[in-house]
Amino acid sequence: MPSKKIMFFSLIIGLSLAGCSAESEDDRFVYSGFTGSNLTLDGNARITPSGLLELTNGTVRLKGHAFHPNPLRFHKSPNGTVQSFSVSFVFAILSTYPDLSGHGLAFFIAPSKNFSGAFPTQYLGLLNDRNNGDTNNHIFAVELDTVQNYDLEDINDNHIGIDINNLHSMQSHDAGYYDDNSGIFQRLALISNQAMQVWVSYDRETTQINVTMAQLNLAKPARPLLSTTYNLSTVLTSPAYIGFSSSTGTVSARHYVLGLSFGMNSLAPPIDIGKLSELPRLGQKVQSRTLQIILPIAIAVFLLAVITTISLLVRRNLRYAELREDWEVEYGPHRFSYKDLFDATEGFKDKNLLGSGGFGKVYKGVLTKSRSEIAVKMVAQDSNQGIKEFIAEIVSVGHLQHRNLVQLLGYCRRKGELLLVYDYMPNGSLDKYLYGKEGKPTLDWARRFQIIKCVSYGLLYLHEECEKVVIHRDIKASNVLLDNEINGRIGDFGLARLYDHGSDPEATHVVGTIGYLAPELARTGKASPLTDVFAFGVFILEVTCGQKPIKKGREDSQPMLVDWVLEHWHKGSLIDAVDIKLQGEYDASEACLVLKLGLLCSHPFTNIRPTMRQVMQYLNKEMPLPDLMPTHLSFCMLALMQNEGFSPYTISHPSSATSFGTTSGLSGGR
Numbered sequence: 001m002p003s004k005k006i007m008f009f010s011l012i013i014g015l016s017l018a019g020c021s022a023e024s025e026d027d028r029f030v031y032s033g034f035t036g037s038n039l040t041l042d043g044n045a046r047i048t049p050s051g052l053l054e055l056t057n058g059t060v061r062l063k064g065h066a067f068h069p070n071p072l073r074f075h076k077s078p079n080g081t082v083q084s085f086s087v088s089f090v091f092a093i094l095s096t097y098p099d100l101s102g103h104g105l106a107f108f109i110a111p112s113k114n115f116s117g118a119f120p121t122q123y124l125g126l127l128n129d130r131n132n133g134d135t136n137n138h139i140f141a142v143e144l145d146t147v148q149n150y151d152l153e154d155i156n157d158n159h160i161g162i163d164i165n166n167l168h169s170m171q172s173h174d175a176g177y178y179d180d181n182s183g184i185f186q187r188l189a190l191i192s193n194q195a196m197q198v199w200v201s202y203d204r205e206t207t208q209i210n211v212t213m214a215q216l217n218l219a220k221p222a223r224p225l226l227s228t229t230y231n232l233s234t235v236l237t238s239p240a241y242i243g244f245s246s247s248t249g250t251v252s253a254r255h256y257v258l259g260l261s262f263g264m265n266s267l268a269p270p271i272d273i274g275k276l277s278e279l280p281r282l283g284q285k286v287q288s289r290t291l292q293i294i295l296p297i298a299i300a301v302f303l304l305a306v307i308t309t310i311s312l313l314v315r316r317n318l319r320y321a322e323l324r325e326d327w328e329v330e331y332g333p334h335r336f337s338y339k340d341l342f343d344a345t346e347g348f349k350d351k352n353l354l355g356s357g358g359f360g361k362v363y364k365g366v367l368t369k370s371r372s373e374i375a376v377k378m379v380a381q382d383s384n385q386g387i388k389e390f391i392a393e394i395v396s397v398g399h400l401q402h403r404n405l406v407q408l409l410g411y412c413r414r415k416g417e418l419l420l421v422y423d424y425m426p427n428g429s430l431d432k433y434l435y436g437k438e439g440k441p442t443l444d445w446a447r448r449f450q451i452i453k454c455v456s457y458g459l460l461y462l463h464e465e466c467e468k469v470v471i472h473r474d475i476k477a478s479n480v481l482l483d484n485e486i487n488g489r490i491g492d493f494g495l496a497r498l499y500d501h502g503s504d505p506e507a508t509h510v511v512g513t514i515g516y517l518a519p520e521l522a523r524t525g526k527a528s529p530l531t532d533v534f535a536f537g538v539f540i541l542e543v544t545c546g547q548k549p550i551k552k553g554r555e556d557s558q559p560m561l562v563d564w565v566l567e568h569w570h571k572g573s574l575i576d577a578v579d580i581k582l583q584g585e586y587d588a589s590e591a592c593l594v595l596k597l598g599l600l601c602s603h604p605f606t607n608i609r610p611t612m613r614q615v616m617q618y619l620n621k622e623m624p625l626p627d628l629m630p631t632h633l634s635f636c637m638l639a640l641m642q643n644e645g646f647s648p649y650t651i652s653h654p655s656s657a658t659s660f661g662t663t664s665g666l667s668g669g670r
């Protein structure tokens with residue numbers, strides 16, 4: 001290795017000349033990678049952990065500088081000429097885009113390390129718009145420019161140039177080399193993301209400057225790409241610094257230097273190519289290869305995400321889909337969104353199921369916004385028929401508040417489903433307390449009497465006090481709910497109407513609950529306040545006797561509660577009909593009053609039944625019950641009718657019923 005010999009030789013000379021070892025070392029050096037090196041860095045420049053000198057990092061409008069730390073003496077003596085020197089370096093440009101990059105890098109020799117006044121972009125971090133071309137710059141540079149700048153009369157966007165105090169190159173050429181064998185020019189793309197080597201040499205005698213470049217694995221081509229003469233003695237200061245400068249503009253790139261060598265008055269020592277670090281795997285080629293793998297996956301994942309989102313949205317839409325029609329606009333305030341109800345009941349979970357009845361399931365819920373407790377009744381509903389009238393009625397009733405009605409808060413409609421939202425009644429329905437079921441304590445007499453009164457107030461309100469007559473149609477113990485003060489409240493008012501096809505005389509089925517149905521309902525199919533009174537009569541007997549309207553088990557005796565009570569009365573043992581679970585603790589006169597009133601209300605003939613207003617007067621003892629004898633209640637007739645299943649032909653002349661009962665003041669109605 002001649003270069004090594006020369007180095008040793010000059011070292012020995014330096015030593016023998018006494019005390020100049022540092023200088024001679026500085027005159028000849030090589031960086032085959034920059035790990036552990038003492039380069040002075042500036043701007044965005046950094047040494048990567050793998051030993052690359054990274055001048056810019058891919059961010060726009062940056063500049064970066066790196067300097068060999070010690071100044072070099074280019075002049076032999078203070079006023080002498082600049083000596084011959086030789087430089088080689090390896091660089092690479094990793095472009096963000098395949099055919100667009102900015103702005104380039106330059107090797108330079110400069111009088112100081114202070115480049116704070118230099119501009120990025122086309123000035124390559126070396127000069128600025130004011131000092132460009134100024135001979136006081138004392139800068140010599142070799143630029144590798146990837147942007148064609150017209151101000152600087154760049155020949156193209158892939159050139160190498162010799163710059164003296166001026167970024168307008170004194171000579172430039174398309175990047176490449178002359179092939180040693182053929183002599184043909186081979187173009188090199190600066191932004192090919194490949195490492196390339198550049199050689200710069202200056203001869204003191206001829207002041208010739210040669211610049212050569214080639215791809216990394218190639219030996220230095222014999223014919224220089226650029227060759228010019230310029231007396232650098234008039235340019236360079238002594239001492240001067242050598243280094244690299246780079247800048248990005250609006251288009252960015254990563255500019256790297258992999259190795260550098262320098263020789264004063266000698267050939268630059270060869271850079272050990274094998275030691276150079278690998279370029280980052282973020283290079284365009286690598287990136288595109290990664291893209292080739294990642295992109296399809298990313299697209300697949302993206303599509304999957306889109307499909308999932310859409311199907312989720314569709315499912316969500318289906319799940320929360322509602323039915324809304326124009327006529328409902330006026331009930332807007334009473335309308336709940338299905339989603340709110342869904343959330344309130346935790347998705348209609350079984351654990352929130354309060355019970356189920358003839359119309360559907362009832363769920364407990366808590367509205368997320370107001371934190372108020374609700375009961376949601378889901379009513380299956382096949383046809384739209386009657387829904388409009390029903391909602392009109394139910395909402396108008398819901399409008400009016402009454403302490404003995406379960407407040408209807410609103411509704412929601414879905415295909416085949418109607419949801420009714422009520423106030424939640426913490427103590428559930430009355431039936432659970434009457435028959436000693438579910439371990440609930442039975443209610444004492446005072447409570448029962450109170451509840452009977454509450455229900456009569458509620459019914460009176462429905463029949464007479466609200467804007468229009470509302471027929472409940474389904475009075476029974478399970479539709480009487482107990483609020484937190486154990487007051488009775490009537491629920492489910494008007495609901496039966498949904499299934500009752502209006503006043504259609506041909507309607508074949510009657511709505512209500514067996515045991516509570518007035519006989520004329522079976523005949524005419526038409527509900528009236530008096531059919532409610534009938535059911536109310538059965539209800540109060542139920543409450544007083546603690547038995548279901550149709551008694552179970554005892555086939556031999558009267559299966560109908562009404563008949564059974566009537567039988568007791570007939571035998572003069574009315575008081576025996578009172579619930580034994582009360583263990584004799586009750587007001588006998590009140591109990592008898594209720595039993596008699598119950599019988600009166602559930603009289604088969606409508607004109608004997610009292611109105612709810614009269615019922616209240618009896619209950620409040622404002623008026624005595626009409627003096628009825630059991631016989632006057634036409635026991636036989638009653639028994640006949642009820643046993644034969646409400647046959648409409650049993651009573652051919654209902655008006656004749658007057659002859660069986662004392663009707664004074666009773667059949668007046670309203």
Ligand SMILES: Nc1ncnc2c1ncn2[C@@H]1O[C@H](COP(=O)(O)OP(=O)(O)OP(=O)(O)O)[C@@H](O)[C@H]1O
Binds near residue numbers: 478
């Ligand atoms: N607002 C409410 N608050 C608390 N519990 C209620 C409420 N509404 C209904 N429930 C409970 O849900 C159960 C079922 O009620 P649902 O009205 O569906 O059936 P039902 O009253 O037995 O028969 P019907 O369908 O004839 O009214 C009731 O027994 C009651 O315990």
Ligand SMILES: *[C@@H]1O[C@H](CO)[C@@H](O)[C@H](O)[C@H]1NC(C)=O
Binds near residue numbers: 036037038
């Ligand atoms: C780097 O420079 C510092 C002071 O500038 C010096 O102390 C140190 O020895 C140098 N290291 C190398 C490897 O040149």
Ligand SMILES: *[C@@H]1O[C@H](CO)[C@@H](O)[C@H](O)[C@H]1NC(C)=O
Binds near residue numbers: 044057058059
């Ligand atoms: C590049 O350097 C700049 C300034 O130091 C910094 O803001 C930016 O985050 C860096 N970019 C990358 C990709 O490291």
Ligand SMILES: *[C@@H]1O[C@H](CO)[C@@H](O)[C@H](O)[C@H]1NC(C)=O
Binds near residue numbers: 078079
């Ligand atoms: C170098 O030149 C400067 C002026 O150009 C002069 O002042 C100085 O004396 C010279 N020094 C030597 C050592 O010749």
Ligand SMILES: *[C@@H]1O[C@H](CO)[C@@H](O)[C@H](O)[C@H]1NC(C)=O
Binds near residue numbers: 114115
């Ligand atoms: C660098 O040069 C600028 C002017 O270009 C000057 O303002 C600044 O003080 C200099 N910094 C140093 C450290 O010399």
Ligand SMILES: *[C@@H]1O[C@H](CO)[C@@H](O)[C@H](O)[C@H]1NC(C)=O
Binds near residue numbers: 201208
């Ligand atoms: C420049 O290149 C020419 C042609 O190869 C050669 O003759 C000359 O010596 C070179 N000069 C320097 C300074 O390398």
Ligand SMILES: *[C@@H]1O[C@H](CO)[C@@H](O)[C@H](O)[C@H]1NC(C)=O
Binds near residue numbers: 081205206233
């Ligand atoms: C270069 O310039 C210096 C000073 O300007 C001069 O002394 C020297 O002779 C010149 N060299 C050549 C080869 O002209």
Ligand SMILES: [Mg+2]
Binds near residue numbers: 357478479491
């Ligand atoms: Mg009910």
